[in-house]
Amino acid sequence: MAQVVESLETEGSEQEQFSYVVHGAIISCEFGSHLNYLNLPKDHGVYIKEKAVMNVGDRNPDNIPTFGVCLQLQKPCTPTCSIDWMEGMENVNIEGKQALLSRCHTQCSAGGGKIEILHDGQEEVEIPKQGF
Numbered sequence: 001m002a003q004v005v006e007s008l009e010t011e012g013s014e015q016e017q018f019s020y021v022v023h024g025a026i027i028s029c030e031f032g033s034h035l036n037y038l039n040l041p042k043d044h045g046v047y048i049k050e051k052a053v054m055n056v057g058d059r060n061p062d063n064i065p066t067f068g069v070c071l072q073l074q075k076p077c078t079p080t081c082s083i084d085w086m087e088g089m090e091n092v093n094i095e096g097k098q099a100l101l102s103r104c105h106t107q108c109s110a111g112g113g114k115i116e117i118l119h120d121g122q123e124e125v126e127i128p129k130q131g132f
C-alpha cells in the first residue's frame with residue numbers, strides 16, 4: 001500500500017536544510033557534458049507531492065542515465081555506480097535503505113566523476129538546453 005507523505009522532517013541547521021529526493025530530480029556528474037533526470041522505474045510506495053521518494057540504493061543504470069559525453073574518458077557516458085548514494089537520511093528508511101536527500105552524492109566507477117543532486121524534483125523544473 002502506498003504511503004503518502006505531506007512532509008518529512010529533515011536534518012540540518014536553519015542555514016543548511018536538505019530535502020527528500022523524488023523521481024525526476026536533476027542530477028549532474030562533474031565529468032558529464034549534460035545534466036539528466038534521476039529515474040525510478042519501480043517506486044518504493046512512499047510519495048511526497050504525488051512523486052515517488054527515492055532511497056540511497058537507487059543508483060543503478062535504470063536510475064542514473066547518461067550524462068552525454070564523459071569528458072574524463074572522451075567517449076559516450078555510461079554511468080556505473082558500484083556504491084550507494086552517500087549521506088542519506090539516517091533515521092528514515094524506505095524499503096530498508098536510507099531515504100535519499102538533496103545533499104547525497106555517489107561516484108561513477110567508469111570515469112571517476114562525482115554525481116550530485118542539483119534539484120530534489122519535488123517541483124517541476126526543466127533542464128536548460130545544453131550543448132557545446
